Amino acid sequence: MKYQYRDREMGERILQKIGDLDLELTLMHVCGTHQDTLIRHGLQGLLADVGVDIRQGPGCPVCVTTPKEIEESLLLAKNGKTILVFGDMLKVPGASSSLSQAKTEGCDVRVVYGVDDGVRIARGIDNDCVFMSIGFETTTPSSAAALKAKTPDNFYVLTCNRLVPPALKAIVQMGEIRLDGLIEPGHVSTIIGSEPYRFISEEYGIPQVIAGFEPLDLLMGVYMLAKQKMKGESKVEIEYTRAVREEGNPKAVEVMDSVFEPTDVKWRGFPVIPDSGQELREEYGSKNARLVFEDILAELEGREFPEPEGCLCGEVLRGIVTSDECPLFGTACTPESPVGPCMVSAEGSCNIVYKYGKMG
Ligand code: SF4
Numbered sequence: 001m002k003y004q005y006r007d008r009e010m011g012e013r014i015l016q017k018i019g020d021l022d023l024e025l026t027l028m029h030v031c032g033t034h035q036d037t038l039i040r041h042g043l044q045g046l047l048a049d050v051g052v053d054i055r056q057g058p059g060c061p062v063c064v065t066t067p068k069e070i071e072e073s074l075l076l077a078k079n080g081k082t083i084l085v086f087g088d089m090l091k092v093p094g095a096s097s098s099l100s101q102a103k104t105e106g107c108d109v110r111v112v113y114g115v116d117d118g119v120r121i122a123r124g125i126d127n128d129c130v131f132m133s134i135g136f137e138t139t140t141p142s143s144a145a146a147l148k149a150k151t152p153d154n155f156y157v158l159t160c161n162r163l164v165p166p167a168l169k170a171i172v173q174m175g176e177i178r179l180d181g182l183i184e185p186g187h188v189s190t191i192i193g194s195e196p197y198r199f200i201s202e203e204y205g206i207p208q209v210i211a212g213f214e215p216l217d218l219l220m221g222v223y224m225l226a227k228q229k230m231k232g233e234s235k236v237e238i239e240y241t242r243a244v245r246e247e248g249n250p251k252a253v254e255v256m257d258s259v260f261e262p263t264d265v266k267w268r269g270f271p272v273i274p275d276s277g278q279e280l281r282e283e284y285g286s287k288n289a290r291l292v293f294e295d296i297l298a299e300l301e302g303r304e305f306p307e308p309e310g311c312l313c314g315e316v317l318r319g320i321v322t323s324d325e326c327p328l329f330g331t332a333c334t335p336e337s338p339v340g341p342c343m344v345s346a347e348g349s350c351n352i353v354y355k356y357g358k359m360g
Contacts, residue, residue, distance in 0.1 A: 005214040014219040019050035021226050026178045027052060028171070028319050030059030030164060031185035032347020033213045039356045041215045052222055055177065055319035058167050059185060061135045061160075062088045062345035063317060064267040067305035069160045070094030072297055073132050076158070076289065077107035079296045082129040084118035087111045089132060092341040095305040114139075115146040122155035130289045134160045138187040140278055141252040144259035147284055156289040159279055161260065164188050165196045166276035167267060172204050177319045181207040181225035183218070186240040191256075193248025194236045201234040212240035259284055268307075268341065269314025311340035316349050323350040330354060 029035065035056045038044045047054060058064050071094045077083045083099060090100040090111065103109040108127065112118045115131060122129040133143045140161045147157070168182060184197055189210040197208050207228035211221030221239045228234065238244050258281075265277025280288045290297060307314060311333070312326040323329055323342065333339035335351055342348035 005216055007216060011216060011219055014216070014223050015046055015050055018047070018052065018219075018223050018226050021230050022051070023180075023226055023229060024051045025053070025180040025222075025226060025229060027054045027181045027183060027222065027225060028057045028177070028179055029054060029183035029185070029211075030057040030168065031183075031187070032056075032060045032345070032349075032352070033187070034059070034183060034185065034211070034218060035347070035349050035352050037213055037215055037218055039352050043215060043218060047219075047222060052226070054183070054222075055322070056316070056349045057171055057319050058267055058270065058317045059164075060317075060342065060345050060347040060349070061139075061162065062086070062092060063313060063341040063348045064162060064167075064269070065089070065092065065134055065160050065341070066266050066268050067093075067095040067307065068266070068300065068303075069132075069158070070099070071096065071300055071305060072290070073099060073130070073158060074102055075296060075299060076130050076293060077102045077109055079293075080108075080127070081293070082108040082110060082121070082125065082127045084110055084112045084121060084129055084131045086113075086132075086134060088345045088347070089134065091338055091344045093308055093339070115143045119146055119151050119155055122152045126154065128154050128156065130156045130158050130293075132158050132160060136162055136164050136185075136188050137191045137253075137256070138185075140260060141191060141249075141256040144256045147259050147280075147287060148255065151287065155287070156292055157280060157284075157287050158289040159260070159277070161278035162265065162267065163262060163276050163278060165192075165200070166262075166273050167270070168197070168200055170267075170270060170273045170276070171318065172200060172206065174318070179206055180229055181209070183221050183225070184208055184210040184236070186210060186212045186217075186243060189238075189240065189244045189248065191249050191252050193244065194238055194246050195248075197236045201236055205234045207234045208236045210236070210238045210240050210244050212243065267317070269317040308339045313340035313342045313350075316342050323353040326350070
């Protein structure tokens with residue numbers, strides 16, 4: 001089927017075809033851009049009308065960063081380090097405060113647009129600089145490439161990077177939500193390809209489609225999942241063929257794997273997920289902020305870091321509730337005065353639903 005990226009008539013035809021299959025499906029995606037497309041274009045509601053409920057899972061890197069990781073950056077900031085951070089992280093509350101608050105109290109917290117920006121800042125000052133490295137497989141290769149290319153002696157990395165497939169496995173194994181299919185993220189998949197998702201279809205019988213970000217991409221992705229379900233199939237298909245290859249980008253994966261290695265890590269709203277984090281390999285130990293500033297960070301060991309009171313971000317990130325089902329949504333919690341990270345980040349479900357004023 002040949003189609004333009006935005007074509008109302010074609011969208012209606014795909015919706016009709018999904019409806020004709022007469023299925024009740026609960027699907028999950030793990031991508032802030034997919035959530036934006038779903039809500040901005042009213043697809044959530046249109047799909048609900050044909051029996052499809054789509055939940056956002058742990059697909060926002062800022063949202064899944066834990067209060068402990070934020071406390072680590074705060075402690076380093078309060079100990080005189082320059083913190084280099086993506087703008088979306090600034091207002092995310094840790095257990096005690098936020099980087100935005102620390103900045104107003106005089107800490108040196110600087111917004112960067114990428115790791116190269118951080119390296120540039122470090123080159124221009126004498127102070128120790130700590131780059132809070134956040135992101136999935138999409139952004140981790142650029143951090144890896146920067147470290148391989150040599151960074152100044154005063155540049156360190158606080159790794160908060162995570163891998164998507166282990167989190168999907170955790171969601172499936174936790175079994176808290178019925179899952180008839182997964183819409184896999186296009187950006188991440190341009191790097192890792194389709195192979196790393198395959199075990200989820202083979203071991204757990206869950207259909208998967210890697211989808212692009214235009215409204216028709218998502219509708220087509222849902223239709224492909226519905227057809228798999230109808231035929232009793234479970235495999236990984238690529239809808240986003242204009243960007244994603246089965247093998248992904250082997251060069252980027254090679255660079256990433258040469259600098260980072262998988263490690264067990266907690267995600268916000270989740271317990272520790274085996275092999276879902278990315279830590280610097282031993283040979284990059286001199287760049288690892290957790291090792292270099294071990295004495296400062298020791299203060300945090302053994303402490304508990306509770307979630308903000310009343311915040312359901314963990315449940316939102318596990319797909320158990322939708323943003324507008326949180327009692328604080330739009331009242332105590334707004335983008336101007338956020339309680340949880342899902343209201344702060346542009347990729348957070350609560351922020352997106354608030355911005356467009358509707359779920360569907
Ligand atoms: S509305 Fe606010 S408090 Fe509720 S889940 Fe979203 S971010 Fe958390």
